[in-house]
Amino acid sequence: MKELVEYIIKSLVDQPEKIEIKEILGEKTVILELKVAPEDVGKVIGKQGRIIKAIRTVLNAAASKVSKRVVLEIQD
């Protein structure tokens, strides 16, 4: 999950070197805490949250293959 989110976010932002992703593995849930450069936050969220929602959908499809759920959070 971490690699998947990392690939998408890195291709999306202008400052890929500033990305930090922390993965917390639970029994049924994977929590991904994402940090990006402040200038890039909008590029990850998108208008009306459209981009982050699409990323979450794709992540959850991937996670459902291994019967898990993913929570992707953007940290300020």
Next chain:
Amino acid sequence: MRILEQEGRTADEAVESALKKLGVSREKVKVEILDKGNKGLFGLVGSKPAKIKVFIKDDPSHIAYQITNRILGLMGIKAEIDIKEDNDEIHLEIKTEDPGILIGKRGKTLNSLQFIVNLLVNKVCRARRKIILDTERYRDRRQKTLEDLAKRLADKVKETKKEIVLEPMNSHERHIIHTALQEDSLVTTRSRGEGEYRRVTIYLKGQGDEG
């Protein structure tokens, strides 16, 4: 973008060898002549090779293929992708053993993936082309479902004389509904609401157009 510098007896010959080395055809590259060269006297005395620089142009369909392939791989979905180019659109047909996961509920996953692929490709290519992802002819089947639904609901509107509000849909799906009922002389359609809550309403002509 890949760049290659090449020398040759003439600029044309240099281009030829560069294309061979890169394995691409002429229309996929941009050529810059650095030095026209000089054939010299009888091709012997004082000859100077021509020097050129070749740039491979952004090829959106190839980039779209690579990005989609990479994301599917990271999702753990084994897939084969066929590329079809159609005017302004690039169609990627995905063959996988598990199309259900790829499509998602009412195409939610496939549409999200398509949205992300379009974003990522447009970030690296300047030539804006719409990329359409499909699997198991889902796009065609969904269009048929929506057209049938539109006609069924239009009949109901005519019967009950009451408008019907459909569930929220994306712009492409709303367009299918509008188009399906465009020729209908008794009902008409309109989209209302914002963003992902935008829905089509079907109503009798001359009724309810105030909204």
